[in-house]
Amino acid sequence: MKRLFCISFLSIFSFYLSFIYYDYDVFDLLFLVPNYCLSLFCLLNLFPENEYKYSFNNIFYVFYYFFFGIAPVFQYMEKVNIWGGILFTEEDYILTTIISLISLVVYRYLNHLFRKRSEKRMRQISNMNSNLYSLESVNSWVLVIISLFSFFVYFKLVDFDVLRLLIRGGDEIEMTSSSTSTSSYLLITKFIRPMSVASLLIFKMLDKKNIVVEVLLWVILLLANSPLGMARFSVAAFYVPILFLYSSKLKKKYNFSILLVFSILIVFPFLNQFRYWGEGDITIGFNFDMFLVGHFDSFQMFMRVIKEDIITYGRQLLGVFFFFFPRSLWPDKPIGSGHFVAGESDLYFDNVSMNFLGEGYLNGGFGGIILFLFFIAWFNAYMDTRFWKSDPKNIFKVNYYLLLGMEFVILRGQLMSFYPIAIGYVCSAFFVYKISKIHFYTKSKFI
DSSP states (O other): OHHHHHHHHHHHHHHHHHHTSSOOOGGGHHHHHHHHHHHHHHHHHHSOSSOOSSOHHHHHHHHHIIIIIIHHHHHHHTTOOTTOSSOOOHHHHHHHHHHHHHHHHHHHHHHHHHHHHHHHHHHHSTTSSTTTTBOTTOOHHHHHHHHHHHHHHHHHHTTTOHHHHHSOOSSSOOOOOTTOOHHHHHHIIIIITTHHHHHHHHHHHHTOOOHHHHHHHHHHHHHHTOGGGSOHHHHHHHHHHHHHHHOTTTTSTTHHHHHHHHIIIIIHHHHHGGGGTTSSOOOOOOOGGGGGSGGGOHHHHHHHHHHTTOOOTTHHHHHHHTTTSOTTTOTTOOOOHHHHHHHHTTOSOOOOOOOHHHHHHHHHHHHHHHHHHHHHHHHHHHHHHHHHHOOSOBHHHHHHHHHHHHHHHHHHSOHHHHHHHHHHHHHHHHHHHHHTTOOOBOSSSBO
C-alpha cells in the first residue's frame, strides 16, 4: 500500500507539473511526453517491489527524478537559461531528454546484471574473511580522544569563532589566516573534521551500552559538524548514516526513499538559507521557483555539452585520478568540468555543476556516457550487495553509510571536486578505525 501511494502521488505530481500547471501547445508534447516517461521510470525504480530497504539505487533514481525529470519542465516552459551562453531550443530539450531516458534504461539493465553477479559471488565467499577489518575490540575511549582532536583542530581553523563554528557564513568557511594553505584547509575539512562522525558511527555499530561515551561523542559531533555550519552535501554524508543507526523506522522499506524526496523539497532548501547567513529571513517550505536557479542546473549543463559537442577525450579524468598532484608541479592540470565548460561556453558564472552523464560525454562523447554508466551501475550494485549480503560488522559498512550520502553530490558533480572529498571521508573513517584498535590495559581487561 505504501509503495502504491508513493508512486501514485508522485506520478500525479509530475503529471500536474507537466500537463496542467502550464499552458502548452502540441509541439511541447514532444518534450513533455518523454520527460514524463523519464519521471515515471525513475519512480518505478525508486519504489520497486523487490529491492533492498535502502540502497545506492534509491539515491540514483531520486537524483534523476528531480534534476532530469521535474526541474527541466520548469526551465523549458519558463525558457530559463540559467548561466547564460547560447540559448537552448525546444529540439535541444527533446534530444537531451531522449538521451537521458535511454541512459537510465541502460543503467537499469547493467545494474540488474551486476547485482545478480555480485549476489552469486557473495554466496560463494560468505564464510571467507568474516573477521577482516572487524569492528570488534575497538576502544571506545580512543574514539572520544580522536573526536576531541578533530574538534579542536577544526575550531582552530575558524579562529575559535563560535558563530562560524556553528553557522555557515559562506560557501564553506573562509580561510582567515594567511598561514593556512589550501592543502592544509582541505586536509582539515575533508579528512580531520569527519573523524568525529566516523567515531560515532563506529561506536554505534558496536552496540555498546556506555551512555557517557555516547553523549560525549554526540556533543563533540554537533560542535565540530553543526548541520547549520556546513555544505548540504556534508550534512547528507554525515547525518543520513546516523539517522539509519538511530531510527528503526527509517530502515523500513520505502521510508528512505520518502525521506530523500522530502529532503529535496523541504530540508535542503531550508539549509541553503544558512549559506548566506544574515541576508534574509529564514523560512521553511518550498516553491517551484527553486527549480529555476543554479542548484538545479544539472540538466542544462548536460544539454550544453551535447549541444556544443564539448569533448576532451579523457583529459578531465586525468585531473580526477591524479587530484593529489599539486598545480605547482602540474601547471596545466585540468580544472573542474563545470568550470571548464563555463569557460568554453562563455557563461557568466563558472562555479557550476557537471553531472555524471555530462562528465561521461565530456570525456568521450556517447561512448563516454556508456562507460560512465557501466561504472556507476557496477559500483552501486557492488556496494549494495556487499552491504546487504554480508553479516560481519566491519569498516566497510561504516564507509557504506558515509558514501551513501555522497552518491547524490557525485551524481550532480563536478566529479573533480567531490571525488577527492569522498576519498577523504573513506580514508578518515579507516584511520579512525585503525587508531581505535589501540588498547590500554587495566588489571583485568581492556578499557
